[in-house]
């Protein structure tokens with residue numbers, strides 16, 4: 001049996017199911033970044049010292065004289081979520097293959113999810129082998145954010161039609177949005193460097209980024225101000241070109257989330273970086289990424305292909321012939 005006939009045997013998937021799975025991928029990818037940060041800041045990495053069993057002879061946390069239950073459950077919860085991410089990523093790919101008509105962009109975006117999970121497993125293994133060296137932890141977090149971004153593009157693609165893309169704003173405004181996205185990436189990279197230089201980069205022996213945490217935080221905050229400046233400019237540009245209401249609403253959400261995350265960052269810095277706020281800040285970083293990805297996706301519309309026009313009915317004279 002050929003590959004295409006095998007794929008054609010998959011049950012047809014509705015756009016609503018595809019969209020629900022894509023949203024699940026966004027939640028799972030953002031969630032794993034947050035639970036990963038909880039494992040890191042609480043030092044729970046060895047809460048379950050064996051794999052796949054938590055302790056020899058037990059798949060789940062179990063009373064142990066040396067390892068507290070909370071530490072075990074934090075690490076176990078992170079492992080469970082990893083399983084959810086794998087399942088959701090696989091389901092997204094199957095659903096995209098089952099969508100009729102099959103769309104190349106949707107399938108490519110869905111394929112990225114399982115590939116990204118494999119890449120993260122390899123990177124995660126590398127992080128452990130390299131003794132949690134700071135740049136490997138940064139790469140691990142940043143790849144998570146890229147996967148969150150791409151999962152949001154998958155959400156948008158789930159509702160797209162198979163027609164050609166239609167830009168809803170002029171190229172210059174798209175350029176401004178792309179530049180602001182590049183600046184957001186710089187904010188995320190700088191944020192991971194603040195962590196790498198600070199108290200939450202692992203235990204006392206973990207090799208840290210040799211920069212004063214105050215200087216790293218300053219660069220991180222300065223980049224945020226540049227990002228906010230560009231967002232203000234983008235807001236004026238969207239108004240000037242009378243962008244559709246949906247675009248303006250997503251823009252407003254993005255600005256709100258960025259301001260809230262900036263305030264949270266300032267508060268956590270002023271309070272001496274308490275653990276709980278670090279994990280909330282990672283959640284905030286994922287939400288900013290989601291909001292920015294949603295805005296980007298809404299700048300382009302992909303309508304359904306026009307229905308094929310029916311062939312003209314044969315003339316009466318022809319029928320009689």
Ligand code: HEM
Nearest residue numbers: 188191192194195198200217221261262265266269278285
């Ligand atoms: C849109 C705004 C912001 C975004 C998207 C963002 C993103 C991030 C990210 C991704 C990290 C790395 C987290 C990790 O590796 O676990 C981070 C760390 C950090 N950020 Fe931000 N940040 C923002 C604003 C701010 C602001 C305004 C401050 C105030 C100075 C700040 C202070 C910090 C600090 C202190 C850390 C290190 C936390 C730790 O020790 O793990 N952030 N940020």
